[in-house]
Amino acid sequence: MTPLIEVRDLRFQYEDGTQALDGINFTLHAGETVALFGANGSGKTTFVLQLNGILQGQGSVTVCGLPVTKDNLATVRSKIGMVFQDSDEQLFMPTVLEDVAFGPLNQGLTSQQAIEKAIAALKQARMEHAANKAPYHLSAGEKRKVALAGVLAMDPEILVLDEPTTFLDPPAQRNLVHLLSELPQAKLIVTHNTRFAGALAQRAVFFERGKLVADGTVQEIVQRFDWTYSALAPEDLRYLAQRRL
Amino acid sequence: MHHVLVDQWSQGSSPLHARDPRAKLLVLVTFLVALATTAGNAFPTLAVDAALLAAGALIAGLPLGRLLLRAMAILPFSVTFGIISWLAGEHLRAIALVEKSYLSTVAVLLLVGTTPLPRLLSGLEALGTPRLLVLLAQFLYRYLFVISEQAQHLRLAAACREGSSGAHRHGKFRAAAGALAVLFARSYYRAEGIHQAMLARAFTGRFSPLNPLRFGPADGFFTAVIGAMLILARIQ
Numbered sequence: 001m002t003p004l005i006e007v008r009d010l011r012f013q014y015e016d017g018t019q020a021l022d023g024i025n026f027t028l029h030a031g032e033t034v035a036l037f038g039a040n041g042s043g044k045t046t047f048v049l050q051l052n053g054i055l056q057g058q059g060s061v062t063v064c065g066l067p068v069t070k071d072n073l074a075t076v077r078s079k080i081g082m083v084f085q086d087s088d089e090q091l092f093m094p095t096v097l098e099d100v101a102f103g104p105l106n107q108g109l110t111s112q113q114a115i116e117k118a119i120a121a122l123k124q125a126r127m128e129h130a131a132n133k134a135p136y137h138l139s140a141g142e143k144r145k146v147a148l149a150g151v152l153a154m155d156p157e158i159l160v161l162d163e164p165t166t167f168l169d170p171p172a173q174r175n176l177v178h179l180l181s182e183l184p185q186a187k188l189i190v191t192h193n194t195r196f197a198g199a200l201a202q203r204a205v206f207f208e209r210g211k212l213v214a215d216g217t218v219q220e221i222v223q224r225f226d227w228t229y230s231a232l233a234p235e236d237l238r239y240l241a242q243r244r245l
Numbered sequence: 246m247h248h249v250l251v252d253q254w255s256q257g258s259s260p261l262h263a264r265d266p267r268a269k270l271l272v273l274v275t276f277l278v279a280l281a282t283t284a285g286n287a288f289p290t291l292a293v294d295a296a297l298l299a300a301g302a303l304i305a306g307l308p309l310g311r312l313l314l315r316a317m318a319i320l321p322f323s324v325t326f327g328i329i330s331w332l333a334g335e336h337l338r339a340i341a342l343v344e345k346s347y348l349s350t351v352a353v354l355l356l357v358g359t360t361p362l363p364r365l366l367s368g369l370e371a372l373g374t375p376r377l378l379v380l381l382a383q384f385l386y387r388y389l390f391v392i393s394e395q396a397q398h399l400r401l402a403a404a405c406r407e408g409s410s411g412a413h414r415h416g417k418f419r420a421a422a423g424a425l426a427v428l429f430a431r432s433y434y435r436a437e438g439i440h441q442a443m444l445a446r447a448f449t450g451r452f453s454p455l456n457p458l459r460f461g462p463a464d465g466f467f468t469a470v471i472g473a474m475l476i477l478a479r480i481q
C-alpha cells in the first residue's frame with residue numbers, strides 16, 4: 001500500500017538564509033497517528049507547511065501518491081486538513097458558519113451542501129451554538145475548535161494539527177482527545193504536550209535544528225529526550241535550592 | 246477585534262437588509278444621477294430625496310442620528326469647495342455642492358450599512374465589475390481589519406508598559422513612529438499567514454458566497470418603485 005505521506009530528503013531555506021529543514025525523511029501510513037516533537041524553532045511548523053505545498057523546498061513530498069507540485073496543489077490541499085498554530089490566521093470570514101463553509105465551497109459544493117457540512121463539522125467540534133457569531137468574538141479555545149471544524153468540513157484524508165492544545169482548558173483538551181481518537185483519518189500532531197500526544201499517538205518523531213533525529217514510540221522518544229514539562233530535573237532543583245540559601 | 250460601526254449595521258436584518266445588493270446598487274445609481282442633475286434650489290425634489298433616505302434608515306433600523314453624523318465626514322471637503330464657489334459669487338452652486346455631497350454620502354452609507362461588504366461586492370461583480378477589482382476590494386477589506394486588529398494589540402501592549410509617568414511629547418512621537426513601522430511589518434506577516442490558511446483550505450482565488458444572490462419579485466418591486474419615485478421627484 002502506498003503511504004499517505006512520503007517525504008524524501010527535504011531541505012528548505014527561508015529567504016533570510018535560515019536553514020529551517022535540513023534533509024528530512026518521513027513516512028506516514030494510513031490509520032497512523034504520529035506526534036511531532038522538537039524544541040521551539042526546530043522546524044516543525046515549516047515542515048508541515050511543506051506537506052500541502054504552502055512552502056516548497058528541495059527534495060520530494062508525495063501525498064496519497066501525488067507529488068506536491070503546482071498541478072496537484074488543489075487535490076493535495078483537499079486531502080490534507082491543516083489546523084494552524086495560530087487560529088486567528090485561520091478564521092477570516094465574517095461569521096463562524098461562513099468560515100467553516102469556506103473550504104467545502106472551494107471544493108465545489110453547492111451552498112446548501114456546504115452549509116450542511118459546516119453544521120455537521122461544528123457539531124463534531126461542539127461549537128454549533130456559535131454558528132452565527134463573529135469569529136473574533138470567540139475565546140482562544142473556541143477559535144481553535146472552530147478552526148478544527150473548518151478542516152473537518154472538508155473531509156480530509158489526513159489531519160495535520162499544529163499545537164492543537166494551546167489555549168484549551170483541561171476538559172476541552174480531553175474532549176479534543178476523544179474527538180480526534182474517534183476520527184478515522186491518519187493524523188500528524190505537532191505538540192509540546194506529551195500527555196496529549198501519548199493519548200493519541202503510538203509513534204513519535206523528534207526534530208532538532210531542521211533534522212528529524214529520532215523515530216520511535218511516544219514513550220521512547222519522551223524518555224530519550226527527557227521531553228516532559230511536568231517537573232524540573234533533579235539538577236535544576238538542586239541549583240534552585242542553592243540559590244535560595 | 247472591533248469591527249467598524251457601519252460593518253456592524255450591515256449585519257442587521259430588515260426589509261432593506263434583505264434586498265438583493267444589485268437592487269440596492271441600481272437604486273443608488275438612480276439616486277446619485279437624479280441628485281447630480283437636480284438644481285441646487287429645487288427644494289421640493291431635494292426634500293423628497295432626503296425623506297426617502299430618512300425612511301430608508303428608519304426601515305433598516307439604523308440610528309438616524311449617528312448615520313447623519315457619520316456622513317458629516319464629507320463636509321470639510323465639500324464646505325471648502327463651497328466657500329470657494331461662494332467667494333467666486335456662485336452662491337447657488339456653493340449651496341448645491343454642500344447639499345448634494347452630503348445627501349450622496351448619506352445614501353452611500355445607507356447602502357453600505359444595510360449590505361455586508363462581501364455581498365455588496367458579489368452584487369458589483371454580478372453587475373459586471375471586473376473580477377480583479379472585486380477581488381482586490383475583498384482583500385483590502387479583509388486586511389483593513391487585520392491592520393486595525395494589530396494596531397489595537399500594539400496600543401494595548403504600549404498602554405500596559407507606559408506606566409503613569411507619561412513620556413515627553415517628543416519621545417511619544419518617536420515611539421509612535423516606531424510603532425507604525427512595527428504595525429506594518431506585523432500586519433504584513435499576519436496577512437501572509439491568513440493567505441496561507443486560505444490556500445490550505447483550497448482557496449483558488451474566488452470567494453464563493455454562502456448565500457448566492459437572488460433577485461426576487463420583491464427586489465424588482467423595490468427597484469421599480471423607488472426608482473420611479475426618484476425620477477418623478479426629479480422631473481416634476
Ligand SMILES: Nc1ncnc2c1ncn2[C@@H]1O[C@H](COP(=O)(O)OP(=O)(O)OP(=O)(O)O)[C@@H](O)[C@H]1O
Nearest residue numbers: 014015016018020039040041042043044045046047
Ligand atoms: N518567515 C520566516 N522567515 C525566516 N525565518 C523563519 C520564518 N519562519 C520561521 N523561521 C525560522 O525557521 C526556524 C524553524 O521555525 P518553525 O516555525 O518551523 O519552528 P517550530 O519547530 O514550529 O517552533 P515552535 O515550537 O516554536 O512552533 C526557526 O529558526 C525560525 O526562526
Ligand SMILES: [Mg+2]
Nearest residue numbers: 044045046085
Ligand atoms: Mg511551530
